[in-house]
Amino acid sequence: MHLHQSGTGPDTILFVHGYPFHGGMWAPQLEALPEGWRGLAPDLPGFGRSPRGGSDLSMEAQADALAALLDEHGVGRAVVCGLSMGGYVAFALWRRHRERVRALVLADTRAGADTAEAVAHRRSLATRFREQGPESAVEALLPGLTGPETQEHRPEVVARIREMIAATPVETLAAAQEAMARRPDSTPLLATIDVPTLVVVGEHDAIRPDAQAMALAIPGARFEVISEAGHVSNLENATAFNRAVAGVLVTTRG
Numbered sequence: 001m002h003l004h005q006s007g008t009g010p011d012t013i014l015f016v017h018g019y020p021f022h023g024g025m026w027a028p029q030l031e032a033l034p035e036g037w038r039g040l041a042p043d044l045p046g047f048g049r050s051p052r053g054g055s056d057l058s059m060e061a062q063a064d065a066l067a068a069l070l071d072e073h074g075v076g077r078a079v080v081c082g083l084s085m086g087g088y089v090a091f092a093l094w095r096r097h098r099e100r101v102r103a104l105v106l107a108d109t110r111a112g113a114d115t116a117e118a119v120a121h122r123r124s125l126a127t128r129f130r131e132q133g134p135e136s137a138v139e140a141l142l143p144g145l146t147g148p149e150t151q152e153h154r155p156e157v158v159a160r161i162r163e164m165i166a167a168t169p170v171e172t173l174a175a176a177q178e179a180m181a182r183r184p185d186s187t188p189l190l191a192t193i194d195v196p197t198l199v200v201v202g203e204h205d206a207i208r209p210d211a212q213a214m215a216l217a218i219p220g221a222r223f224e225v226i227s228e229a230g231h232v233s234n235l236e237n238a239t240a241f242n243r244a245v246a247g248v249l250v251t252t253r254g
């Protein structure tokens with residue numbers, strides 16, 4: 001897997017990107033890691049510069065690839081920070097490799113499976129992306145991703161998000177929609193999470209309005225709203241996002 005990384009030290013945070021982005025979306029977090037922390041932000045198989053390598057892009061396959069990455073880097077347990085699809089993958093890691101998870105940051109994500117309507121929508125998006133290419137994904141996805149402050153005052157963030165969508169291979173754009181439609185319901189897992197957990201959501205995240213209910217179902221989880229941000233809260237308000245993550249790192253060191 002192609003890896004974006006920073007820092008050295010005994011403690012590791014693994015960043016898991018959303019759809020259809022890549023590990024480069026975590027640049028503002030990798031630049032701001034506290035002393036003693038190593039940050040690993042891979043491009044998941046099929047995304048960014050990582051080859052798909054026969055993966056079905058399921059959340060389980062992505063989680064297994066991440067566990068193998070931790071092995072490769074000699075990391076036993078890591079704080080796992082996943083945004084949106086990255087959160088679905090974090091749930092699959094918890095389901096399959098929970099001994100590797102020291103703490104969780106669940107950003108702009110949800111535990112529930114898709115409704116029948118959402119599955120149908122994903123199927124029609126997959127068909128459209130295959131037929132019309134990456135610009136159709138920019139058209140379909142970009143408008144709902146960011147909040148009003150980002151749209152009005154942070155054109156560079158919108159441009160960066162657009163660039164990541166347009167650079168994603170068409171087959172990944174389509175197959176990852178199908179894989180997300182197949183993901184299992186992770187709601188029953190929430191009560192089993194017994195590591196420090198922070199749930200964050202952008203103030204204007206229209207895609208994940210139910211994040212607080214998810215936080216309430218995780219024993220002891222903290223919940224924070226990232227102001228002036230939509231769905232891509234780590235890029236839209238990196239300062240607030242980093243402050244929230246730093247709070248988790250301080251309590252999970254060592």
Ligand code: MLT
Nearest residue numbers: 018019083084085086180
């Ligand atoms: C993401 O940002 O990863 C997507 O919104 C996930 C999804 O389509 O459910």
